[in-house]
Amino acid sequence: MGRTGGTMxxxxxxxxxxxxxxxxxxxxxxxxSPQIFEMDIERIYRRHWLLAGPACRVAQAGDYFTYQIAxxxxxxxxxxxxxxxxxxxxxxHRGSRICLDEQGHAKRLVCPYHNWAYDLNGALCSARHLPxxxxxxxxxxxxxxxxxxxxxxxxxxxxxxxxxGATAADLIEYLAPHGLERTTICRREVEIIRANWKVVAExxxxxxxxxxxHPEFCSVMSYAHAQNNxxxxxxxxxxxxxxxxxxxxxxxxxxxxxxxxxxxxxxxxLPIRPGFVTQSRDGQPVAPLLGEYTQFDGGITSFMxxxxxxxxxxxxxxxxxxxxxVSPLETELELTWLVRSDAVAGRDYDPDAVCWLWxxxxxxxxxxxxxxxxxxMSSRYQPGPYTTAESSVNDLVEWYxxxxxxxx
Ligand code: FES
Ligand SMILES: [Fe+2]
Numbered sequence: 055m056g057r058t059g060g061t062m063x064x065x066x067x068x069x070x071x072x073x074x075x076x077x078x079x080x081x082x083x084x085x086x087s088p089q090i091f092e093m094d095i096e097r098i099y100r101r102h103w104l105l106a107g108p109a110c111r112v113a114q115a116g117d118y119f120t121y122q123i124a125x126x127x128x129x130x131x132x133x134x135x136x137x138x139x140x141x142x143x144x145x146x147h148r149g150s151r152i153c154l155d156e157q158g159h160a161k162r163l164v165c166p167y168h169n170w171a172y173d174l175n176g177a178l179c180s181a182r183h184l185p186x187x188x189x190x191x192x193x194x195x196x197x198x199x200x201x202x203x204x205x206x207x208x209x210x211x212x213x214x215x216x217x218x219g220a221t222a223a224d225l226i227e228y229l230a231p232h233g234l235e236r237t238t239i240c241r242r243e244v245e246i247i248r249a250n251w252k253v254v255a256e257x258x259x260x261x262x263x264x265x266x267x268h269p270e271f272c273s274v275m276s277y278a279h280a281q282n283n284x285x286x287x288x289x290x291x292x293x294x295x296x297x298x299x300x301x302x303x304x305x306x307x308x309x310x311x312x313x314x315x316x317x318x319x320x321x322x323x324l325p326i327r328p329g330f331v332t333q334s335r336d337g338q339p340v341a342p343l344l345g346e347y348t349q350f351d352g353g354i355t356s357f358m359x360x361x362x363x364x365x366x367x368x369x370x371x372x373x374x375x376x377x378x379x380v381s382p383l384e385t386e387l388e389l390t391w392l393v394r395s396d397a398v399a400g401r402d403y404d405p406d407a408v409c410w411l412w413x414x415x416x417x418x419x420x421x422x423x424x425x426x427x428x429x430x431m432s433s434r435y436q437p438g439p440y441t442t443a444e445s446s447v448n449d450l451v452e453w454y455x456x457x458x459x460x461x462x
Contacts, residue, residue, distance in 0.1 A: 061089065062083065062087055062089040062090070067083075067087075067089065067090060067093065067458075068459075070083055070084070071455050071458060071459055074451075074455055075437060076448075076452070077439055077440055077448060078437040078438060078439055078440065079256070079437045079438050079440065079451070080252065080437060080451060081436075081437055082430055082431075082435050082436075084250075084252060085250040085252060085253055085382075085427065085430045086250065086382055086383065086430070086431060087382065088382050090382075091250075091379065091381065091382040093458055094251070094252075094379060094458075095123075095124040095125075095379065097457050097458055097460065098361050098454070098457055098458075099123055099124065099211070099361065099378075099379060100123075100126075100211045100212060101210075101211075101212050101216070101457070102210065102212075102216065102318070102360070102361060103201070103208045103209070103210045103215065103216070103218050103221070103359070104123070104208065104209055104210065104211075104363065104376075105206060105207070105208055105359070105363040105365070105374065105376050106121050106128070106130050106140070106207040106208065106209045106376075107119065107121070107130065107206075107207055107374070107376065107388075107390065108205060108206060108207070108234060108237060108239065108374060108390060108392055109138060109202055109205050109206065109207055109234075109235055110205070110234075110235070110236075110237050110238055110239060110392065110395065111130075111157070111207075111239065111390075112130060112131055112132040112138060112207075113132070113238075114132065114159070115132050115133060115134050115135075115136060115174070116131070116132065116134075116159045116160055116161055116174065117131065117132050117157075117158075117159050118130060118131035118132075118153060118157065118158055118159070118160060118163075119131075119156060119157035119158075120143055120153050120155070120156055120157070121209070121378075122378070123211070123378055123379075124379065124380075126142065126211060127142070127143035127144075127151060127153075128140050128141070128142060128143060128198050128209060128211070129141050129142075129143045129152070129153050129163065129195075130200070130207060130209065131160075131163075131174055132174075133173075133174040133175050134174055134175075138200055138202050138207055139174070139175065139176065139197070139200060140197070140198035140199070140200045140207075140209045141163075141172075141176045141195035141196065141197060141198060142195060142196040142197075142198060144195070144196065145165040145167065145170055146170070146178060146193040146194070146195065146196075147165065147167070147168055147170050147181065147193075148167070148168075150165050150166065150167040152164070152165045152166070152172070152195075154166065160174075161174075162174070162179065162180075163195070168182070169182070172194070172195055176194045176195035176196075176197060177191070177194045178190050178191075178193040178194055178195075181193070198210070198211055199211075199212070199215040201218050201222060203221075203222045203225045203226060203229075204225050204226050204229035204230055204232075204234055204235070205229070205232075205233070205234030205235035205236075205237065206225070206229075206234060206365075206374070217317075218317070220316040220317045221316070221317035221318070221319050221359070224311045224316060224317070224319065224321075224357075225319075225357065227307070228307060228311075228321065228322060228323065228355050228357070229355060229357075229367065230345075230346075231306065231307060231345050231346045231347065232344045232345045232347075232355060232367045232372065233344050233345025233346060233394075234344070234345070234367070234372060234392060236344075236345065236394065236395045237344065237372065237392035237393060237394060237395055238392065238393060238394070238395045238397070239390060239391070239392060240341075240371065240391040240392060240393045240397075240399070240403065240405050240408050240409070241389075241390075241391045241405050241408070241409050242388065242389070242390045242391075243388070243389045243413075244386060244387070244388045244389075245386070245387050245416075245420065246380065246384050246385070246386055246387075247384070247385045247386075247387055247419075247420045247423050247424065248383060248384055248424045248427065249383065249384075249385060249423040249424050249426065249427035250379075250382055250383060250385070250427060250430075251361075251362065251377060251378075251379035251385045252451075252454065253385075253423050253426050253427050253430065254362065254377055254385045254387075254419075254423050255361065255362040255377070255450060256444075256447045256450065256451070257419055257422065257423050257426070258358075258362065258364055258375075258377075258419070259358065259444075259446045259447045259449075259450050260443065260444045260446060260447050261277075261278060261281065261443070262281075262441060262443040262444050263422060264278040264281075265278060265279060265281070265282055267418050267419070267422055268415050268418055270335075270410075270411060270414050270415060271411065271415045274326060274327065274330060274333055274334075274335075274337070274411055275326060275327065275333075276289075276290055276293065276326070276327035276328070277290055277324070281443060293325060293327075293328060294324065294325060297325035297351075297352065297353065300351070301323075301325075301351045301352075301353055304349065304351055306323075306347075306351045306353070307323055307355075308322075308323050308353070309322050309323060310322030310323070310324075311357075313446070313449060317359075318359055318360035318361075318453075319357055319358065319359040319360070320357070320358055320446075321355070321356050321357030321358060322355070322356075322357075323353045323354065323355050324353060324354060324356075325352050325353050325354075326352055326353070326354060326368075330352060331350035331351075331352045331369065332350065332352075332368040332369055332370050332371070333354060333366070333368045333371075333411050333412075334407060334408075334410065334411065335407070335410055335411070339369075339370050340370060340371060340403055340404070340407045340408045341370040341371045341393040341394065341397055341402060341403035341408055342370060342393070342394045342396075342397050342402050342403070343369055343370055343394070344367070344369060344370060344371070344372070344393075344394055347369050350369045350370070351369060352369075353369070354366050354367060354368050355367045360450065360453055361454070362377045363375070363376070363377075366412075370393070370394075371391060371392060371393050371403075371408045372391070372392040373389065373390070373391050373392075373412045374388075374389070374390040374392070375387065375388070375389055375390075375416075376388040376390070383427065385423075387416065387420070389409075389412060389413070389416055391405075391408050391409050391412070393408060
C-alpha cells in the first residue's frame with residue numbers, strides 16, 4: 055500500500071494529524087490505513103449518534119432489524135409496550151450472534167446456539183441448566199442508547215452518549231409537519247461504495263461536483279447551476295425570497311439551522327425550482343401528501359449531521375441515506391424512500407417515479423467516489439486545496455481531526 059504500507063504507530067498517526075495543512079484534503083493514510091480506520095470506528099462511530107432507520111421499519115411490537123457497524127451488530131426493535139429499543143446482538147452466554155437475519159419479527163430473541171431466550175426489553179428469560187448461583191437478572195442484553203425523533207431512530211453505541219437534545223429540538227421543529235412517523239417504506243436499497251467513508255463524506259458535504267456529475271439533480275434543484283453563474287444566482291435569490299413569502303403565507307415552515315454549537319447538524323427548508331412541487335422528473339406529485347400538509351409548497355426539508363447522515367423530505371416522499379464504514383476501502387450506503395403509511399404502490403404511487411432522482415444521483419456519486427479513491431491510492435496523490443465552494447468539507451475535515459485527537 056505504498057507509503058502507508060505496514061502497521062502505523064500511534065505516534066505516526068499523531069504526527070500526520072499535527073502536520074495536516076488547513077484548507078487541504080487529508081493525507082493518503084487517512085483514506086487507506088487500517089489503523090486509522092480502527093480509530094475512526096472507535097472515536098467517531100462508537101462515540102456519536104447515528105441514524106439507524108425510520109421508526110416505520112419496526113411498525114409492530116416484535117418487529118426488529120439489525121444494523122452492523124464494524125464489529126458491532128445492533129438489534130433495533132419495538133417492544134410489547136410500543137417503545138423502540140436497541141440491544142447489542144451478543145448472547146450473554148458465550149457470545150453468539152442472536153438475530154442472524156437483517157430483519158424479522160419475534161416475540162422473544164432466542165439465541166440459535168444453546169437457545170437462551172431474551173424478552174424484547176433485553177432481559178434473559180430462559181437459560182436451561184444455568185446454576186442457581188448465577189444471577190439471571192444480571193445477564194440481560196447490553197443496551198444501546200436510542201432516541202426516536204420525528205419518526206427517525208437514532209442510536210449511540212457509547213456508554214455515555216453525547217447530548218442530543220438541541221439536535222432533537224431542531225429536527226422536531228422542521229420534520230414534525232412531514233409526519234414521518236406515519237410513513238411506510240416505499241423501497242430500501244443497500245450497496246457498497248468501494249471507497250473510504252471520508253471520501254464518501256467529503257463528496258456528500260459539497261455540491262461543487264453537482265454541475266459536472268448530476269444532470270438530473272441539476273434539472274430539479276435550480277441552486278446547483280446557480281452556484282456557477284451570476285445571472286442564475288440572482289434569479290435563484292429572487293425565487294427563494296418569493297418562495298419564502300408564499301410558503302409562510304401557507305403557514306408552512308421556512309428557515310435554516312446552521313452548523314453550530316446547537317449540535318453536529320445543519321439543515322432546513324429550501325425551494326426546488328419554479329414550477330416544481332416535488333423532487334420528481336417533471337416536478338409533479340409522485341405520492342400522496344405527507345403529514346400535516348394539505349397542499350404542496352414546492353419546498354424540501356433536508357438535514358445533514360456529522361459524521362455522515364443526510365436526508366431530504368419533499369411534501370410527498372422522503373429519502374433517508376445511511377452510510378456505514380465497512381472497511382478502510384468500503385462504505386455501505388443504504389437508501390430508504392418513505393411514503394405516507396396508507397399509500398398503496400401501483401394505486402397511489404409508482405415506486406420508480408418516487409425513487410428516480412436519488413437512485414440515479416446515488417449511482418453517479420458511487421462512481422465518482424470510487425474514482426476518487428482509486429486516484430488517492432496512487433503513489434503521486436497529495437492533499438489538494440479545497441475551493442470556496444467546499445467550505446463545508448473543510449469544516450468536516452477539521453471536525454474529524456479534532457475528534458481523532460480527543461483524549462477522553
Ligand atoms: S451462546 Fe447463546 S445460548 Fe449459548
Ligand atoms: Fe453528489
